[in-house]
Amino acid sequence: MSDDENTTTSTVTFTPNTSEKIQSALQSLTTIVNPTLSVTSSTTPLSILNECQIYAQIAALLRSPNSGAGDNNLCRWLYDTFQSNVADLQLTILRFLPIIAGVYLSRVAERKPQAGFEAVLLALYAHETTTRAGEPVTVTIPDMSHPSVYHESKTTVNKNNATDRNIAVLSPLLEPHGTVRSTRRARIVGVAFELFYSKISQMSIAPKIDFCKFCKIWAGQNGDMYKYFEDEDDEEDEEESNEVKIEKDKESEEIKRGRVPMPWELLQPVMRILGHCLLGPNNKNTKLFEAASEACRCLFARAMHDVNPNAILPMRSLLRLSKNIDEFDATEPPKTDVISL
Amino acid sequence: MESNGDREFCANGTCMKTAEVEAKLDQGNIQDAETALRDGLSLTSEEARALLGKLEYQRGNVEGALRVFDGIDLKAAIQRLQPSLSEKPAKKGPSHAESPSSVTQHAASMVLEAIYLKAKTLQKLGKFNEAVNECKQVVDAVEKVFSQGIPETQGDNRLQEIVSCAVELLPELWKQAGCYPEAIKAYRHALLSQWNLDNNCCARIQKAFAAFLLYSGVEASPPSFSGQVEGTYVPKNNIEEAILLLMIILSKCSLGKVKWDPSVMEHLTFALSICGETSILAKQFQELMPGVYHRIDRWNSLALCLSGAGQNKNALSLLRKSLHKHERPDDLVALLLAAKVCSEDPHLGAEGAGYAQRAVDKAQGVNEHLKGVALRMLGLCLGKQAKVASSDFERSMLQSKALQSLEEAVRLEQNNFDLIFELAIQYAEHRNLAVALRYAKQFFDKTGGSKLKGWRLLSLVLSALKRFSEAEVVTDAALDETSKWEQGPLFRLKAKLKIAELRPMDAIEIYRYLLALVQAQKKSSGPQSLSSQFGMV
Numbered sequence A: 001m002s003d004d005e006n007t008t009t010s011t012v013t014f015t016p017n018t019s020e021k022i023q024s025a026l027q028s029l030t031t032i033v034n035p036t037l038s039v040t041s042s043t044t045p046l047s048i049l050n051e052c053q054i055y056a057q058i059a060a061l062l063r064s065p066n067s068g069a070g071d072n073n074l075c076r077w078l079y080d081t082f083q084s085n086v087a088d089l090q091l092t093i094l095r096f097l098p099i100i101a102g103v104y105l106s107r108v109a110e111r112k113p114q115a116g117f118e119a120v121l122l123a124l125y126a127h128e129t130t131t132r133a134g135e136p137v138t139v140t141i142p143d144m145s146h147p148s149v150y151h152e153s154k155t156t157v158n159k160n161n162a163t164d165r166n167i168a169v170l171s172p173l174l175e176p177h178g179t180v181r182s183t184r185r186a187r188i189v190g191v192a193f194e195l196f197y198s199k200i201s202q203m204s205i206a207p208k209i210d211f212c213k214f215c216k217i218w219a220g221q222n223g224d225m226y227k228y229f230e231d232e233d234d235e236e237d238e239e240e241s242n243e244v245k246i247e248k249d250k251e252s253e254e255i256k257r258g259r260v261p262m263p264w265e266l267l268q269p270v271m272r273i274l275g276h277c278l279l280g281p282n283n284k285n286t287k288l289f290e291a292a293s294e295a296c297r298c299l300f301a302r303a304m305h306d307v308n309p310n311a312i313l314p315m316r317s318l319l320r321l322s323k324n325i326d327e328f329d330a331t332e333p334p335k336t337d338v339i340s341l
Numbered sequence B: 001m002e003s004n005g006d007r008e009f010c011a012n013g014t015c016m017k018t019a020e021v022e023a024k025l026d027q028g029n030i031q032d033a034e035t036a037l038r039d040g041l042s043l044t045s046e047e048a049r050a051l052l053g054k055l056e057y058q059r060g061n062v063e064g065a066l067r068v069f070d071g072i073d074l075k076a077a078i079q080r081l082q083p084s085l086s087e088k089p090a091k092k093g094p095s096h097a098e099s100p101s102s103v104t105q106h107a108a109s110m111v112l113e114a115i116y117l118k119a120k121t122l123q124k125l126g127k128f129n130e131a132v133n134e135c136k137q138v139v140d141a142v143e144k145v146f147s148q149g150i151p152e153t154q155g156d157n158r159l160q161e162i163v164s165c166a167v168e169l170l171p172e173l174w175k176q177a178g179c180y181p182e183a184i185k186a187y188r189h190a191l192l193s194q195w196n197l198d199n200n201c202c203a204r205i206q207k208a209f210a211a212f213l214l215y216s217g218v219e220a221s222p223p224s225f226s227g228q229v230e231g232t233y234v235p236k237n238n239i240e241e242a243i244l245l246l247m248i249i250l251s252k253c254s255l256g257k258v259k260w261d262p263s264v265m266e267h268l269t270f271a272l273s274i275c276g277e278t279s280i281l282a283k284q285f286q287e288l289m290p291g292v293y294h295r296i297d298r299w300n301s302l303a304l305c306l307s308g309a310g311q312n313k314n315a316l317s318l319l320r321k322s323l324h325k326h327e328r329p330d331d332l333v334a335l336l337l338a339a340k341v342c343s344e345d346p347h348l349g350a351e352g353a354g355y356a357q358r359a360v361d362k363a364q365g366v367n368e369h370l371k372g373v374a375l376r377m378l379g380l381c382l383g384k385q386a387k388v389a390s391s392d393f394e395r396s397m398l399q400s401k402a403l404q405s406l407e408e409a410v411r412l413e414q415n416n417f418d419l420i421f422e423l424a425i426q427y428a429e430h431r432n433l434a435v436a437l438r439y440a441k442q443f444f445d446k447t448g449g450s451k452l453k454g455w456r457l458l459s460l461v462l463s464a465l466k467r468f469s470e471a472e473v474v475t476d477a478a479l480d481e482t483s484k485w486e487q488g489p490l491f492r493l494k495a496k497l498k499i500a501e502l503r504p505m506d507a508i509e510i511y512r513y514l515l516a517l518v519q520a521q522k523k524s525s526g527p528q529s530l531s532s533q534f535g536m537v
Helices: A016-029 A045-049 A052-063 A073-082 A087-094 A097-108 A115-132 A159-163 A182-198 A205-219 A242-257 A264-279 A286-306 A309-322 B019-026 B030-041 B045-058 B062-070 B074-085 B100-124 B128-145 B158-176 B180-192 B199-215 B238-254 B262-274 B278-287 B295-308 B312-322 B332-342 B346-362 B365-387 B392-412 B417-429 B433-446 B452-464 B468-481 B488-500 B504-523 B530-534
Strands: A137-141 A166-171 A338-340 B008-011 B014-017
Touching: A016 A045, A016 A073, A016 A087, A045 A087, A052 A073, A052 A097, A052 A205, A073 A087, A073 A115, A087 A115, A097 A115, A097 A182, A097 A205, A115 A182, A137 B238, A182 A264, A205 A264, A205 A286, A264 A286, A264 A309, A264 B199, A264 B262, A286 A309, A286 B365, A309 B262, A309 B278, A309 B295, A338 B045, B008 B030, B008 B045, B014 B019, B014 B030, B019 B030, B019 B045, B030 B045, B045 B062, B045 B100, B062 B100, B074 B100, B074 B128, B100 B128, B100 B158, B128 B158, B158 B180, B158 B199, B180 B199, B199 B238, B199 B262, B238 B262, B238 B278, B262 B278, B278 B295, B295 B312, B295 B332, B312 B332, B332 B346, B332 B365, B346 B365, B365 B392, B365 B417, B392 B417, B417 B433, B417 B452, B433 B452, B452 B468, B452 B488, B468 B488, B488 B504
Parallel strands: A338 B008
Antiparallel strands: A137 A166, B008 B014
């Protein structure tokens, strides 16, 4: 695990109630995992909960067989902690969403009972529903013929034309769900991802890398053939040794098995998160960028296999943008041999 | 440190080679270097240090540059400048090189450039917070003193250049320091205040801001502006603001005001696709100047946009053009998309089969992975073509060819859910119900029951096999797994099952319930429209 944990810069008001809840969350966690506590002067119960080591342990437990069952202790802890309504604790739980959703979706076809995971996902869904009061999220697409704060327009504004507007629905309205009906599964997981995206600037690198890895699996397509996508110097197929080829084929088979249906309600939030991982301000973390690039290629391959224009267009753009990351820095003074005032 | 024998200092009308001074700097002797420069070009201590700092920066000696800049009291220098800079020139007209206003502007640009370079050195050293402080000083000083914008002078526009660079740099530094709300403020400040930025600089800042809004995950509070004209569009969230900025850049490109930058179009494609507004994206492609994209690329991108927006007929017209034998007849994406569009209309089945076959032939080498997809399209098109066949013989021949293609496809694409579904349908239409059931079950299992059409198909195939009680079990289970507004088709199915089982009273009950459901939906503002209820999901 990398050490790049973003410390939350938000100020936390610790009411006595909040501290108690954090403390009790930590205590109940110790019955499930084994934290080796390295106590320094700045160690708080919250910082322990957010430690890399704890993340790794919980992640491993989430991946173990039967981890999503209804009586699973870890799921119980995740659920209870999220329901505590302490914002910091909720962020802590939210970090595990990629793994929870990833393991959950890939086990659906195996018909394993996953009431534990579903409870956590429903809690996230309910939280988002409450925050939005169930309302849809809309976007009004600007019309260039109307002036805006950033530009003037030559055409005279006809006040009667004010309703000539394009309103796009970014996320439809939310109905409450008490259980995960299979036809609503994608929407519920998608909304959980919308919540994840809204807090993504407060997420550390590890959950983002896990997210990218799961994208690869959900896509169910190998994306290697797009490594040199639209490159001018066409790299011919590299000479691969037999062992490498066999490894790759094995991996391909594994990847194909993990394929999940990706309707728009799941795909759209996934693409937004991927866009952040690829092009957001992540301090140029190379591990994340590589994981995100791979995920991008796989999802693009998936879009091509589905011949889905609504997915081909954004994924193609992400792929192209990821290849042109290092741009010319216009704020750099030009090189010159004449030093003058 | 590289020493370039060709470098020279120039000031006060004279020039001096840098070699001697560079040697002193390499020995760590800043004071001696400064003295040598002062004597050589008759400079003040401040001016000499400013030149030394610039030299070190040019040489790539970032730490050395910082040491030099630290030795100048830049804050005091700014203070001294301020009262004299706020004097406006008394009359307009050509100003001499020696007139007071241009001299003080000259001094101002020297100081501000030094601070700017200090900010750049701090940036290169990764000290972003300190870099922000320096850069901010430049911006604040200029704002205080030149509240009406920098006056035009003849001669070099050094000051304007420095200001433009500082204004462009500041939000980037905030970003690198991880202070995202401040970065947003700085971007807006750069774009909404009067800095006399040239068009390309402005466009760069707009693009950087748009990218930040789209990908940072930090939701900016909407900009607040006073004195707006009614009807002015004020963005309410990140995506709106980003789309607005990108569209503005594109329209400036169309007017020839800024250089074309393809990444702007990619960002806009991403943003509009995420919103599901590919029809607006199509308009943007259409409004681009010809030559920006190769016409075939433009047609293909347009076709993707239009098809995504459901305008398949228009998409197909464009694809026919781009797939013409004199254009780019072998483009796999275009072929597959064209075949897909054709596969939805029996009258286009033959045409689609043609495209699909070409795609099968072209799916080689790095594109080999698309062969299964092409075979699927071929199977679908042949199946549709069979529906308008003029003879029974032709129909059955096309149908078996269709099945053959689909079977070949599924060998290559075992987990392609849509393909498995289509195989089930084809076999059902062929009256091979046993195989249809096998594929229907496979589709159902692999999608985990998440597709309503999977439930319906399973139930229908079972009822075609006269296994009514099992069909009913499936339908009841489906009702449990769907939300109210999607249950219409399932109730219809259930009622028909009851009739087939010769239980008309049960069927009537179900129809009554279904009617109530339809009435309820008409009244409420449910998410599904009536027509989508009875279409395939």
